[in-house]
Amino acid sequence: MLDLVAYGAFFLTIALTYAVICLGLNVQWGQTGLFNVGIAGFVAVGAYTSAILTTPATADRFGGFDLPIIVGWIGGGLATAFVTFLLGALTLRLRSDYLAIATFGAAVVIQLCMLNLVPLTGGPFGIGFIPRPFGALAGNALAFGLANFAVIAVLVLVVYLVLERLVRSPWGRVLRAIREDETAARGLGKNPVRYRLEAFAIGGFVMGLGGAAQAHFIGFIAPDNYLPILTFQVWAMLIVGGSGNMRGAILGAVLVWGIWAVSGSVVSSVFPADQQARAAALQIVLIGVALCAVLLIRPRGILGEVRIVSRHLLRDARPKASAKERPDHA
């Protein structure tokens, strides 16, 4: 029973690190319509930055500053925000399909850098011994798992509250307007490039933070952790949960990670060892099937988009406008 609780805590801890990344994507795509398909690369920047800042000194690798974990997380977020800001400044004037190509290309470049910049990243062997929160409790699986879960739950709550405050505001309303019709928003005096850049960098910060947190809960990172499949997983999480809804992003992350983890266990127990590598593709198929099912039954995701953007209006609403959240199936 205790083992089950410990496993549940570990499962939720990892799922919630994805929830943080998914919240970042929700700012970029859900609110602003920025088609970012380079998530894996941005998550990697956060993870590697935090690992370099917090690991102990190592002779054959740059870094090893041995700083506190919280410094690593913030540093990971800031480094990713910086990278997304630079990339955004170059590409956000482009049409959305070009942005997709640019972000995908950036993710491939970042992954190749992780693979080849051996003195900085450890190359294909990655970086190990990344300090874990409450590492002193590591001997007690249950206490360690619960402590880690508490840390990530607090992080998700803080990110959720911060983003809700930001997005459920006139600022978030402009993002939504730009997503709906950039020409009309421009005609109303809004500068789309400025708002897109802000949303892209803030979303990037959150993705980097999520990547940093994930690295510390796993304890080891390598370039293979940041392949395009990660981008696919995060997109599936947001679509399943409900694009444009912060709670949907969190719910989607937990559900899709649940499908991924359970299908992984089934594959390893049902298929013989020599077939397991091939059978692992079934995990991706299952996520795809879940995605299709949700899109058919609830086209806007399980929770759907929040219709009234500004939280100020919820206090001010006339009776007719009292619907706070309702999924729409038009």
Next chain:
Amino acid sequence: MIEPEPDPHSDPVLEARALQMQFQGLKAVDGISLALAPGEMLGLIGPNGAGKTTMFNMLAGSLVPTSGQIMLNGQDVTKDRPEQRLGSGLGRTFQIPRPFAEMTVLENVLTGARDQAGESVFHTWFSPRRVAREEHQNVEKARHLLDFLLLSRLEGEPARVLSGGQRKLLELARLLMADPSVLLLDEPAAGVNPSLLEVIMERIQALNAQGKAILLIEHNMDMVSRMCSRVFVMAAGRELAQGAPSDVIRDPRVIQAYLGDAA
């Protein structure tokens, strides 16, 4: 309310000087000059393909003219972007309305408010009271505009459920949130049912009576005759005629341009 008479001798609020727009081999607008006096309602008419919407796009900043100059309240705004021109007091509506379909009617209108502190990340975090106060004031104003344009009962609905005519009214409300002194209205009557058309005409006249200068593209000649003191006619990118509506509609060149050889 007594309509202020436009003074043709005062400095124009909006002036186009020899505007030209060339798309590769096609001159969509070829050397048009026009002036809109303070408080005037000027009709811009012409057959399809005359270059009216291209003219609008240049005046509003969506297109940069190949040559020529655009003056707004005496300032050269030829190279200003649409958002900068709105800041200088010039706003436009579109021939096909462009509501933010998934946003509520009320929030569509609120998006039109200019210089909102809450549209900055910094103020959202560090001046929450100012943001809340402004939002409350903007909601009051938006509801007043929705009442004025008969959309109040729909304020909580997503804009996509509105009819074509209601979308035109919504677009007008959204624009009025920014308090522009010059309005460019692109076919506000197109595709609108007769009862709503009367409402739209009456509201546009009321805005003009409040002192807003209006440049109106419209094919409905009855509407143009009733509302505009002066009409500017374009054909094939050039000026064909201008003057009082009653004179212009009898001008043989105008009849020829609209009806072709059948005239």
